Amino acid sequence: MGEFKHLCAxxxxxxxxxxxxxxxxxxxxxELDAVKFFGWGENMLDQEALTRGFTHVFVLTFATAEDLAAxxxxxxxxxxxxxxxxxxxxxVVMDFPLVFVKPALPPC
Amino acid sequence: MGEFKHLCAxxxxxxxxxxxxxxxxxxxxxELDAVKFFGWGENMLDQEALTRGFTHVFVLTFATAEDLAAxxxxxxxxxxxxxxxxxxxxxVVMDFPLVFVKPALPPC
Numbered sequence: 001m002g003e004f005k006h007l008c009a010x011x012x013x014x015x016x017x018x019x020x021x022x023x024x025x026x027x028x029x030x031e032l033d034a035v036k037f038f039g040w041g042e043n044m045l046d047q048e049a050l051t052r053g054f055t056h057v058f059v060l061t062f063a064t065a066e067d068l069a070a071x072x073x074x075x076x077x078x079x080x081x082x083x084x085x086x087x088x089x090x091x092v093v094m095d096f097p098l099v100f101v102k103p104a105l106p107p108c
Numbered sequence: 109m110g111e112f113k114h115l116c117a118x119x120x121x122x123x124x125x126x127x128x129x130x131x132x133x134x135x136x137x138x139e140l141d142a143v144k145f146f147g148w149g150e151n152m153l154d155q156e157a158l159t160r161g162f163t164h165v166f167v168l169t170f171a172t173a174e175d176l177a178a179x180x181x182x183x184x185x186x187x188x189x190x191x192x193x194x195x196x197x198x199x200v201v202m203d204f205p206l207v208f209v210k211p212a213l214p215p216c
Contacts, residue, residue: 005149005165007117007165009115009117009200009202022209026209026210029209029210030210035210036210037210037211038209038210039206039207039208039209039210040206040207040209041113041202041204041205041206041207042204042205043202043203043204044173044203044204044205045201045202045203045204047201050199050200050201050202051200051201051202052200054200054202057113057115057202057204059206065152091158092117092158092159092160092162092200093153093155093158093159094117094149094151094153094158094159094162094165095151095152095153096149096150096151096152096153096165097149097150097152098147098148098149098167099147099148099149100147101130101134101137101146101147101148102134102137102138102143102144102145102146102147103145
């Protein structure tokens with residue numbers, strides 16, 4: 001079994017309370033059964049040339065691309081998506097099946 | 109125990125054989141004990157406005173920020189880093205401790 005990732009790197013507009021965004025995203029991830037994993041991180045790399053100013057990363061994991069597509073089309077996600085995109089100054093979003101190299105299998 | 113992530117989104121120059129890059133990165137990840145996890149993915153989201161043209165994601169996991177710093181300063185990484193940066197057309201790199209929300213604990 002693989003894992004299908006929905007990854008977003010973001011930088012927020014001035015005045016946005018990122019904790020509020022994370023709280024809403026947490027609620028959404030908990031509510032949607034198809035979300036197998038949700039985690040986030042705040043960048044600690046101090047090299048603007050590499051980070052391009054992105055400050056946060058959000059990662060959601062689904063069993064399949066179809067599960068992700070179903071979630072993105074879900075009314076709750078659409079409402080949150082609009083809030084999220086209004087809050088970001090810049091964002092990169094990528095969807096991909098994760099290839100496990102080391103270790104060669106997903107964690108149990 | 110947390111997890112410290114080193115994440116890179118990249119788009120490669122024309123003519124670069126991405127499989128060769130992945131092969132070299134795999135060798136490096138296997139050799140360096142501090143690398144707890146290495147995985148990668150090829151973007152499948154067909155929305156340039158969101159992906160910003162990035163085609164691949166690489167994720168390395170370390171136990172701590174210190175382990176990552178030690179690896180980045182390792183001669184083998186430095187040699188690979190130069191190869192990698194010469195091959196990319198554009199890249200975003202971020203380092204962050206991953207906050208586990210759902211589930212609330214790292215996998216076993």
